[in-house]
Amino acid sequence: MLGSVAEKGEQKSLRNEQTARREPAMKNKYLFVYGSLREPNNRFRIRGQIQGILLCFKKSRETLAGVVASENPEDKVIGEIIEVSKGVLRALDDWEGALYIRKLIFAKIGNFPKPIKVWCYFWDYTVMADMGWKESKRIESGDWFLRENNEI
Numbered sequence: 001m002l003g004s005v006a007e008k009g010e011q012k013s014l015r016n017e018q019t020a021r022r023e024p025a026m027k028n029k030y031l032f033v034y035g036s037l038r039e040p041n042n043r044f045r046i047r048g049q050i051q052g053i054l055l056c057f058k059k060s061r062e063t064l065a066g067v068v069a070s071e072n073p074e075d076k077v078i079g080e081i082i083e084v085s086k087g088v089l090r091a092l093d094d095w096e097g098a099l100y101i102r103k104l105i106f107a108k109i110g111n112f113p114k115p116i117k118v119w120c121y122f123w124d125y126t127v128m129a130d131m132g133w134k135e136s137k138r139i140e141s142g143d144w145f146l147r148e149n150n151e152i
Contacts, residue, residue: 031089032107032118034079035065035144045080048107050120052077054139056147057123059132064099065144066123078143081107081118089119098127 032050039045052067054077067077084092093102100121107118128134139147 028104028117028119029083029085030081030107030116030118031084031092032079032081032105032120034067034077034120037092038080038144040145045082046109047078048081048109048118049076049078049142050105050107050118051075052120052122054142054144055123056137056139057128057133059134064133065139066100067120068123068125076142078141078146081109081116092121096121099124099131099133 032048034050034054050067051070051073053070053075055066055068057064057066089102096102101124102119102121104117105120106115107120108115141147
């Protein structure tokens with residue numbers, strides 16, 4: 001009986017962990033975007049940067065941007081900060097699917113001294129290979145719009 005209680009506890013813990021992974025708390029309304037969600041000519045977005053490494057991932061002819069965490073403060077990813085609703089975040093969680101994990105991090109805006117909290121989608125290496133995605137190259141500029149042909 002003790003074993004079955006422990007097993008049920010582990011199963012419940014795993015379900016809670018999976019739910020938290022899919023639906024993190026949504027108190028924050030800002031999202032940092034760095035790849036296909038960016039719009040080059042949108043004047044209403046705020047330019048920002050986060051600490052991380054921007055990579056290009058490939059699967060046959062498809063190419064995606066993906067950010068991975070970095071301990072090096074010199075590693076920067078350039079993007080934009082947008083305000084989104086809870087519904088939009090939920091829709092993006094579904095759209096980004098299993099390839100990305102949404103995490104709450106700090107972003108820097110220009111010379112503003114205080115960073116702000118933003119959501120950001122990070123590449124999930126744990127499912128990458130299973131779904132056929134392969135890491136291509138690091139985008140040295142940290143900016144998806146400034147990537148060079150040899151980086152993809």
